[in-house]
Amino acid sequence: MNYIEFRNITKSFGEFVACHDVSISIKKSEVHSIIGENGAGKSTLMKMLGGIEPATSGDIFLNQKVYKPNSAQDAFKNKIAFIHQHFVLAEQLTGLENILLSFSSGSFSLKIKNTSEVLAAANKILSRFNWKIELSKPVSQLSVGEQQRLEILKALLQEPEIIIFDEPTAVLTPQESEELMQFILQLKRENKTIILISHKLNEIKSVSDSISVLRLGRLIQSSPARELSIENMAELMIGRQVVKNTNFTRPTEREVLIKIPNSDISLFQSEIFGVAGIEGNGQSALIASLLKEMSDRQIKYGDITEDRIKLSVFENMNLWEHMLLKHKNEFLSKGLIFESRLRKVTEDLVKNWDVRPVDIDKPLSEFSGGNQQKFVVGRELWNHPDALLAAHPTRGVDLGAQENIHNSLLEFSKQKKTVVLVSSDLNEVLYLSDRFVILNKNKIYGPFNRGELNEQQIGLIMAADNNDGIRLAGQL
Ligand SMILES: Nc1ncnc2c1ncn2[C@@H]1O[C@H](COP(=O)(O)OP(=O)(O)OP(=O)(O)O)[C@@H](O)[C@H]1O
Numbered sequence: 083m084n085y086i087e088f089r090n091i092t093k094s095f096g097e098f099v100a101c102h103d104v105s106i107s108i109k110k111s112e113v114h115s116i117i118g119e120n121g122a123g124k125s126t127l128m129k130m131l132g133g134i135e136p137a138t139s140g141d142i143f144l145n146q147k148v149y150k151p152n153s154a155q156d157a158f159k160n161k162i163a164f165i166h167q168h169f170v171l172a173e174q175l176t177g178l179e180n181i182l183l184s185f186s187s188g189s190f191s192l193k194i195k196n197t198s199e200v201l202a203a204a205n206k207i208l209s210r211f212n213w214k215i216e217l218s219k220p221v222s223q224l225s226v227g228e229q230q231r232l233e234i235l236k237a238l239l240q241e242p243e244i245i246i247f248d249e250p251t252a253v254l255t256p257q258e259s260e261e262l263m264q265f266i267l268q269l270k271r272e273n274k275t276i277i278l279i280s281h282k283l284n285e286i287k288s289v290s291d292s293i294s295v296l297r298l299g300r301l302i303q304s305s306p307a308r309e310l311s312i313e314n315m316a317e318l319m320i321g322r323q324v325v326k327n328t329n330f331t332r333p334t335e336r337e338v339l340i341k342i343p344n345s346d347i348s349l350f351q352s353e354i355f356g357v358a359g360i361e362g363n364g365q366s367a368l369i370a371s372l373l374k375e376m377s378d379r380q381i382k383y384g385d386i387t388e389d390r391i392k393l394s395v396f397e398n399m400n401l402w403e404h405m406l407l408k409h410k411n412e413f414l415s416k417g418l419i420f421e422s423r424l425r426k427v428t429e430d431l432v433k434n435w436d437v438r439p440v441d442i443d444k445p446l447s448e449f450s451g452g453n454q455q456k457f458v459v460g461r462e463l464w465n466h467p468d469a470l471l472a473a474h475p476t477r478g479v480d481l482g483a484q485e486n487i488h489n490s491l492l493e494f495s496k497q498k499k500t501v502v503l504v505s506s507d508l509n510e511v512l513y514l515s516d517r518f519v520i521l522n523k524n525k526i527y528g529p530f531n532r533g534e535l536n537e538q539q540i541g542l543i544m545a546a547d548n549n550d551g552i553r554l555a556g557q558l
């Protein structure tokens with residue numbers, strides 16, 4: 083019997099149709115995954131279930147009854163929790179205060195009454211998960227990974243029956259992601275119904291009972307997970323096969339660009355220098371010190387920020403305005419904006435980087451997560467800087483776009499440029515980096531050459547309490 087049913091759901095934003103006549107049935111206690119390229123309509127579809135956006139037409143049924151939420155509160159009342167792709171946390175409040183805030187708006191949390199009970203319940207979930215979040219710290223001081231965990235914690239404390247995870251592992255390490263997948267399976271055994279959105283198809287494969295594929299707002303196929311291989315999924319999403327670049331003739335010129343402050347490590351031109359490690363182990367400090375060093379030495383650099391939403395995407399500003407913001411001197415003279423050139427350049431960038439839709443007057447915040455990222459990457463590389471600081475450059479982007487971004491970094495570095503790649507995705511670091519370091523508790527280990535360490539050895543350095551036996555290159 084169908085527990086949740088989307089029946090002929092269409093959602094338009096003005097002229098633009100984000101979801102087109104989508105019908106999907108979800109059974110109770112299953113893990114149902116929704117996959118599709120950036121902008122396919124996954125988050126939009128879930129926002130209708132989560133009461134955040136009303137459908138333009140069509141119906142949603144919950145337990146065979148028409149369900150028409152008017153707000154997130156309505157969804158809460160129906161025991162639907164939504165863990166968003168982009169965090170909804172109050173920055174200046176502590177983790178605990180954020181949790182309490184969510185309780186005051188929720189309506190089915192009557193079992194828990196006071197702060198100490200909330201804290202106890204929170205700690206119970208955290209220990210079950212083997213997670214650590216410093217709940218007494220302001221959210222602004224938590225790492226992106228910790229913020230994601232806090233979002234999940236907040237949702238689980240509401241004891242929901244239906245849990246929507248919108249790209250929950252985009253910011254988690256491989257180990258954390260694996261733990262989360264185990265946890266999802268545990269929730270399923272407790273009869274919870276899980277809807278999972280992810281670009282990581284191996285994760286999808288490992289936990290899903292059913293998979294629905296969206297492409298350009300339309301449902302392509304909804305089927306039992308066992309009938310689909312990872313290759314099948316990729317092809318259904320994109321409509322073609324994805325080929326990975328394995329041609330690694332790398333440049334060998336070695337001119338020093340800069341040194342990492344407080345260390346004996348030089349960064350060279352023509353190289354991709356990887357920074358591996360679990361988030362929150364000094365990445366922000368390393369990035370800040372490199373940015374300062376480059377500014378001081380007047381090195382032209384691009385900066386793909388760690389936290390896209392907070393640092394790169396501004397409300398109510400469209401694409402060309404975001405372009406202007408970054409490259410002011412190119413388009414601004416004596417208080418005048420060269421608007422037609424700016425528009426033309428932005429339009430070209432959007433086309434080159436396959437940002438969809440091609441609408442440079444649309445606010446960047448209204449693009450899907452992956453399309454925002456594609457735009458930011460393109461913008462940072464646009465003026466041919468000497469160096470690129472790329473923090474999690476493929477976070478939230480789909481397979482095809484990941485390939486594009488990876489190939490761009492490889493190409494860019496070949497032109498005597500330096501890429502510093504900070505990523506918690508170990509595969510990404512190993513795939514792209516000529517050399518890499520590992521961060522653990524604000525210490526830098528390495529640098530290591532491509533192929534010098536295997537994944538297991540790296541994992542040990544990432545997680546160990548005391549790494550003194552290993553090449554220690556600096557302190558952040
Ligand atoms: N509030 C909005 N106003 C206008 N257009 C929107 C709005 N929200 C979403 N869209 C558009 O709807 C389309 C689908 O967006 P959605 O966020 O659902 O994609 P997605 O499948 O979740 O992609 P991603 O994997 O990148 O997160 C996108 O083209 C997006 O630009």
Ligand SMILES: [Mg+2]
Nearest residue numbers: 124125167451
């Ligand atoms: Mg999305």
